[in-house]
Amino acid sequence: MCMATTAENDSAESASGNTQKSLKRACDCCRKRKVRCDGESPCGPCRKATIRCAYLQAPKKKGPKGLRSERVLHALRKIDQSATLTPDSPLSPGLLQDGLSQWYGSSSSSPIPLPNHTAIDGAMPTSTPAEPLTTGYGYYGPPEPQSYAMPPHMGSQALSVDQSMSQLWPTQPPQPQSYYAPPLRQQPAIPRIPNQRILPYVQLFFEHLYFIMPVVDEQIYLDPYMYSSTNYMPPETYAFLCALCAATIVQLDAAIAVPEMEPLPGRPSSAAEMFIEECLKVRQEVDYIGNPSTVTVMTSFFIFAYYGNKESSDKAWHYLQESISFVETLEMDDENSMLKLDALEAQWRRRLYWLLFITERAYSIQRRKNCRLHPTIELPLAFESEDPRLLNGFVNLAHLFSAIDDKFVSIWKGSARRKALCSEPWLAETQRSLDTVALSLAEITETTRIDISVSREWLHILAWQMGVSNGLVCDKGQTSTGRLDYPIEVARRTVDIAERANPLALDSHGIGMEQKLSDIAGCLADVLHVSSGDTSDTFLHGRQYLHLMLNKLSMMRGKESRYLRPLVAKAAGILDSQVPRGMLALPAPAGFDGKVEEKEWNGRVDRQLKWAA
DNA sequence: ATCCTCGGATCGTAAAAGAT
DNA sequence: TCTTTTACGATCCGAGGATT
Numbered sequence: 268m269c270m271a272t273t274a275e276n277d278s279a280e281s282a283s284g285n286t287q288k289s290l291k292r293a294c295d296c297c298r299k300r301k302v303r304c305d306g307e308s309p310c311g312p313c314r315k316a317t318i319r320c321a322y323l324q325a326p327k328k329k330g331p332k333g334l335r336s337e338r339v340l341h342a343l344r345k346i347d348q349s350a351t352l353t354p355d356s357p358l359s360p361g362l363l364q365d366g367l368s369q370w371y372g373s374s375s376s377s378p379i380p381l382p383n384h385t386a387i388d389g390a391m392p393t394s395t396p397a398e399p400l401t402t403g404y405g406y407y408g409p410p411e412p413q414s415y416a417m418p419p420h421m422g423s424q425a426l427s428v429d430q431s432m433s434q435l436w437p438t439q440p441p442q443p444q445s446y447y448a449p450p451l452r453q454q455p456a457i458p459r460i461p462n463q464r465i466l467p468y469v470q471l472f473f474e475h476l477y478f479i480m481p482v483v484d485e486q487i488y489l490d491p492y493m494y495s496s497t498n499y500m501p502p503e504t505y506a507f508l509c510a511l512c513a514a515t516i517v518q519l520d521a522a523i524a525v526p527e528m529e530p531l532p533g534r535p536s537s538a539a540e541m542f543i544e545e546c547l548k549v550r551q552e553v554d555y556i557g558n559p560s561t562v563t564v565m566t567s568f569f570i571f572a573y574y575g576n577k578e579s580s581d582k583a584w585h586y587l588q589e590s591i592s593f594v595e596t597l598e599m600d601d602e603n604s605m606l607k608l609d610a611l612e613a614q615w616r617r618r619l620y621w622l623l624f625i626t627e628r629a630y631s632i633q634r635r636k637n638c639r640l641h642p643t644i645e646l647p648l649a650f651e652s653e654d655p656r657l658l659n660g661f662v663n664l665a666h667l668f669s670a671i672d673d674k675f676v677s678i679w680k681g682s683a684r685r686k687a688l689c690s691e692p693w694l695a696e697t698q699r700s701l702d703t704v705a706l707s708l709a710e711i712t713e714t715t716r717i718d719i720s721v722s723r724e725w726l727h728i729l730a731w732q733m734g735v736s737n738g739l740v741c742d743k744g745q746t747s748t749g750r751l752d753y754p755i756e757v758a759r760r761t762v763d764i765a766e767r768a769n770p771l772a773l774d775s776h777g778i779g780m781e782q783k784l785s786d787i788a789g790c791l792a793d794v795l796h797v798s799s800g801d802t803s804d805t806f807l808h809g810r811q812y813l814h815l816m817l818n819k820l821s822m823m824r825g826k827e828s829r830y831l832r833p834l835v836a837k838a839a840g841i842l843d844s845q846v847p848r849g850m851l852a853l854p855a856p857a858g859f860d861g862k863v864e865e866k867e868w869n870g871r872v873d874r875q876l877k878w879a880a
Numbered sequence: 881a882t883c884c885t886c887g888g889a890t891c892g893t894a895a896a897a898g899a900t
Numbered sequence: 901t902c903t904t905t906t907a908c909g910a911t912c913c914g915a916g917g918a919t920t
């Protein structure tokens with residue numbers, strides 16, 4: 268019979284036996300601090316400590332997992348193995364107890380499985396010895412190695428922790444063996460890339476790319492257990508990590524010293540190729556189309572990132588579209604479906620949705636395609652434990668691309684009746700919207716700030732080009748929309764951003780950053796061509812900016828950008844004859860390796876100019 | 881004196897195992 | 901199918917260290 272309770276406070280005698288009630292649910296901070304929570308919002312302890320009170324963390328599923336008999340059986344096997352090593356030792360009850368204690372712990376009163384990571388007969392360890400993870404893991408599954416018994420359904424109901432676990436291992440049949448290696452049939456014919464070889468690239472991702480793609484849960488994917496030699500990852504997780512590694516390698520390219528991997532027999536010598544090949548192969552082993560999860564979305568996204576950086580645009584577009592299709596299947600574009608989810612799970616999904624939104628907008632414009640995703644759901648919030656600057660930047664970027672509406676994409680693509688739609692007031696409004704977002708850039712990490720700033724200038728240039736190509740140009744207009752010298756202003760700001768930037772932060776944006784810089788430089792070159800006779804300061808400076816941008820592109824990601832040569836060809840007639848030598852002899856940008864002579868730095872572009880001539 | 885951290889006692893709950 | 905056993909996550913007491 269139930270005692271009278273409130274929704275928040277259920278009765279339970281406290282540990283010390285007094286009459287104080289324990290809460291059903293403590294807030295995230297009290298849980299972490301292990302202090303009594305009053306369940307208010309904000310709660311007393313949080314108010315007192317002046318910290319933000321939230322109840323985002325999803326409760327984990329209680330109760331035993333897997334079959335006890337399996338564990339007993341395993342303990343017996345282990346004893347049997349020891350007995351084989353010492354043949355004359357009998358299988359005494361004491362030995363049996365010892366064996367069981369290996370699994371259940373030595374204290375009968377607290378039967379905690381020992382953190383035994385040693386593989387025995389390929390068995391999976393029971394638990395991770397690391398500090399238990401204390402934030403929610405619904406999105407990408409749990410950090411523990413157990414494969415829980417999953418209900419086969421994955422409806423649109425609120426996502427319980429277990430349901431999200433089934434996202435991590437969606438292809439695991441609902442077999443209740445939590446603690447043991449999967450059956451042999453699951454082992455691939457060709458051995459996998461060892462887990463330890465994957466980890467360095469995942470670390471690189473979190474070091475350099477997480478700021479611009481904050482959709483991967485560090486707590487799960489940097490958990491050392493994940494990469495221990497005994498952990499057999501579910502195929503979907505393994506394929507995802509392979510895609511992430513491949514994308515990380517090509518995105519950073521030569522910008523940093525990516526760890527060399529000695530080739531594995533029968534595989535491509537390039538680490539990125541090896542990872543992408545492995546990813547695509549392993550993906551075939553599972554029914555990821557019939558049973559997609561957020562991991563499936565991310566896998567497609569990172570395959571897209573790989574091919575995007577490789578400039579295989581058709582394949583890149585295919586995988587971007589694939590990830591968007593999974594987003595639609597999972598109804599991640601529907602705010603109502605988000606409301607049904609656990610709060611934390613919803614936050615991760617929002618991030619993923621908006622990352623795809625930003626990516627699709629940018630890529631659609633570059634490739635002149637239509638957009639499928641729209642700003643239909645709320646933006647994500649920062650998690651309790653993380654640096655709020657991270658999400659500020661991400662959200663600002665989302666705002667920036669929201670300023671580019673479907674009409675813009677459609678006109679840019681050339682499918683809309685241009686003149687009828689492309690009006691000066693509308694373009695001016697678009698330009699203005701681009702400037703109204705991202706006002707608090709100081710509150711943002713540098714990597715994201717660069718992305719926002721350059722993307723904004725890039726979009727400004729595109730909007731300007733759109734106006735010009737639709738007859739909205741005027742010589743010295745009041746608005747930016749049609750001014751002929753507007754690209755010079757944009758270039759000035761872009762150069763300013765690029766010169767101040769930490770080169771690594773600039774490089775971490777991969778080929779996308781090179782494309783944007785090259786688009787801006789290309790437009791600038793066009794304008795300078797048109798106004799070749801103009802010797803006013805504005806146009807003289809324009810040439811200076813062009814020179815600086817070419818210099819920047821000559822050493823993107825540790826080498827010459829593939830966009831440099833076409834640009835140099837375009838700029839040849841502008842720069843070599845008309846720019847005063849004093850202007851060409853510019854100092855190396857901040858952060859450039861001081862060991863390289865300034866002369867050489869300037870010389871790179873000059874050599875390119877000669878080549879183009 | 882006060883605040884904070886965290887080991888661990890104790891509880892509720894869910895799943896497995898056993899009884900009928 | 902019902903009951904019991906077991907495992908495990910959650911709460912939060914309180915010892916002890918850190919800070920004011």
